[in-house]
Amino acid sequence: MLKTLFPTLSRLRLAVQLVMLFVTVYGSVLVGSYMAGKISNALPALSCAYDQMNGGYCVLIPTQHILHHRIGEAMVRAQQLTFSMVLPLLFSFATFFAFFFVIGKAFCGWVCPLGTLQETVGRVGRRFGIGLRRLEDGDLVAARRVRPLKWLLLLGLVFVLPLLTGLGVTPHALGNPYCDICPSRVATTLLTGNTEQLALRVGDSWSFALGAFGDALIGFMIVGGLAIRQPFCRICPLLAFNSLFQRLSPLRLAKTRHDNCGQCRICSEACPMDIEEISTQDGRKAYTEDCTLCGRCAEYCPQDGTIRLKWGPWTLFSSRRDYYKDKVRGELPDGTVKPVRFVRRGEAGNA
């Protein structure tokens, strides 16, 4: 039964993504309006607190708020760093890690609503034959050159600016700057029929500038996502946040060396984050900071047991030649699908 419903890992992941998209955008419809407090306010996925119907908040929100409202303000009032200030931050991190321990960076590849929306846009692009652009040498820019951006966003917009705002150094409008530019805030609220987050706050230049940047970012993401896979994920500070802890989670990507590694490169072709190391490296180096544990590299590796998704000592999915052969019949590694052909009934019968 399960085999029929979910014949491939991709199909299972799509089903999980759709369910989680519903939970993270409309979750309160199921179990009441306070559900966000029930699941958590420290999810390792971009589940937006501005969406009043969702089922949980992303960890970046309490992080910014605690730095701004608690630690920064308390330092201003010349208090010592006490447990009353540090504990809320530790509580958020501990809750985050409790979730993260179970499925680790798969929150990015399987749960994040913005990731699901970007994949959907990408599928539309592939379906309509829009040429895929890659972040690699010889095309746009090598993915590794873009990687520092997400760390800069995490450091600057999630940690430093909220703290400086709490200290009174920067304007109050910079209290939660990451949320102000986060495309998930606009996308998920639009999905609930609310245009408020798309509208820009006029009268305050900082708020206007941040909101304008966020709106431009989501516009870029929608069109760019037709050609580039997962465009925002490349610079997402939550991916950086998650990758800080990726070695601590039992769920991971494991790769052993094969003679063909670095030559066929089908796994890196399949990777939606254009991670080159998955084909050229093995062991810990193959599991890079950009990996979202989507599992496509394992699905498209034609060698038995070379790439695996593991949880602790258990292998959840392992690359297999026969699985690979079946998989490429329906979808090429870069996501291109066979075009839908419209034929007359008679022709179909003859065929």
Add this chain to the structure above:
Amino acid sequence: MHWKILVLALSTASFAAAAQHEGHGPRGRAADAGVSAWTAQPMLLPVPGGRGERSAVQVRPVGLPAAEVRIAGPLGGEQAFPVEAGAARLRSPAPESGNYHWVSARFETPAHVAVASTVWYFGNPGPAPVDLLRRPKSELEIVPDPLPREHGSYRESEKWRFVVRANGQPLAGQVVRLETELGTRTNFITDADGVATVLFPRDFAPDADGEGGHGRPKAGFVLSTERQTAERHYVTAFNYTYGPDGERGRSLGWGAAFGLAGMLAAAPLLRRRRHGKEQ
């Protein structure tokens, strides 16, 4: 010399922070909307100026000479604090936890009972306020169903449900009066389930300045209802704040324009490459 500059810089930063925080409003958003000349109903108003101290709040009963103010937490704790110099200093009652707290004050004579109530958000993680709101707290009460969540608030043009209960039972056909600081006066009638669906009036001035959290404007409102039994006359009120429509002060046109600009910036990516790797 350098340490003097450092001290001066830190002092300036602290002063700037204090100045900023003055306009931010307390974490627990509530009806601190100045004096109560706009209504004769009993209310509980937070005393401004408690910025930075998130574990306590000062509340001033207005319109009833209450001797104490009671606070109930989401985990079941309840505690009374005396009114001294016109205000009561409240802390979350043990077991100390959670965000949503119910605050009430009461004044009674043999013939009359007046109850003022509001809510306070302490900004801590904790349980949903379902049980807190379900528990009867006075003979006649107006209870929000639900309360606004974090990042949410009562706002103009929105409809919110409030349950009127007498001795814990829903009261159908009861008149609930809404009065706002901005001058609106209107009545609602509870349905068979005791629910009054309150439509918040669109009465903010177009150029309203922000005094609430994050510089957003807000104004006080009070919902009140009364009931006469054979023995006594009951008056109960629930007061809080509401804000302007979320899209006031925002421009959807500018938002869409920047969204389109982002799309245009990405458009060159859609062109097929002449050289390079074959797709």
